[in-house]
Amino acid sequence: MSSALLAVLHRDLLLALRQRGDVLNVLMFFVVVVTMVPLGVGPEINVLRTIGAGVVWVAALLASIVSLPRLFSQDHADGALEQMLLSGQPATIIVIGKVLSHWLVTGAPITLAAIPIAVMFDLRFEPGRTLIAALALGTPALSLIGAVGAALTLGLRGGGVLVTLLVLPLTVPILIFGAGAVDATAGGLSAAPNLLLLAGLSLGSAALAPWAIAAALRISLE
């Protein structure tokens, strides 16, 4: 069972390495969206400091939505998905492997890219550190919830817009607690409640989402 998980993880990371462009595009999308905001609202340092965390989180949400088609659509189109689901391994294990590798090539780089971006928005050390921690705890939930939407809209016409409409409302709690954690730190309060809630959301979706994703994939293969 764990060998199947490792096999899927190895395969998807190898594919991501071969398709570096796709992976880098998502990261560049994140960086570009975040960079546009100071150009739009002006260089007023206090304004930037206030909106910094919110902007980073919205950009991270959008970047994770943009990256969702990568997750299943290629495997669906070339028949690799049906081969995996017929392999006799539990579908949830395969799904966990795919979502984990998706997070490693989207959520994790976005978390790291947020370090220079925190400096750009002049977040102090404490709020900056909280932002990184919040992203690290919250982005797994984005990948998991996004994967449910990606699996449900697999093979549909106009699935790209539909997945945005399906997934974005579900990620609202992550956005609120993620940005709230940074605000709390900046206001001199403890970020722990927000961070714990984010971790809870990620763990909760890790426990529930794989079943939903596996069921949605089976339906979309019919």
Added chain:
Amino acid sequence: MLQATGLSCTRGHRCLFAGLDLELAAGQCLHVAGNNGAGKTSLLRILAGLLLPTEGTVRWKGAEIRQAREEFGSDLAFVGHLNGVKDDLTALENLCFAAALRSGDASAAAALAALERVGLADHADVVARHLSQGQKRRVALARLCTTAAAALWILDEPFNALDSSAVATLHGLIEQQLAAGGMVLLTAHQSVQLPGDTRRLELGASAGAGGAAETGDPDAWAAA
């Protein structure tokens, strides 16, 4: 033993087949024939558990396949219309992954032997994107060699895009599988000379001008 009872399939508003019973025992081969749109692929996807039949059940070794997905899956090798070969991986990597996923022998040597069998050994390190359609098909068929433990092969148009030497290789593989007590279920447009205990199931044979409903009753069976 693969056992299907009372299968019917409706796609759109058209009934492809109804009340279809079939049974496949060790060492037997079933050739599903029929015109385009007769429901051959749908039948194979139902028997592989990818498609839910409108009615009826499919059992593998007595257990319904939807209840015993893992046992059924590890006994099954499926080659569908789509090859399931990743364009960005080499032929060798494709095979190694397929074997590793099935917790089989994922060593490069085993995969190389399988490629040798289908005549692709000198293309092992070529990224599948640069292989021709027929060569990709061969990679998909090489999976049949690496998943040697699979008792049931379901092959949808396996002869498509293959040249004559690959057709001969595939015949050899099927013969070997049947001799080892495996089962093979396949569709093919070409008239193929299949070895041993081969039966033929004609889908849509009784279709009238309306073509609304067909049956696969035992009368439609004929020895190959």
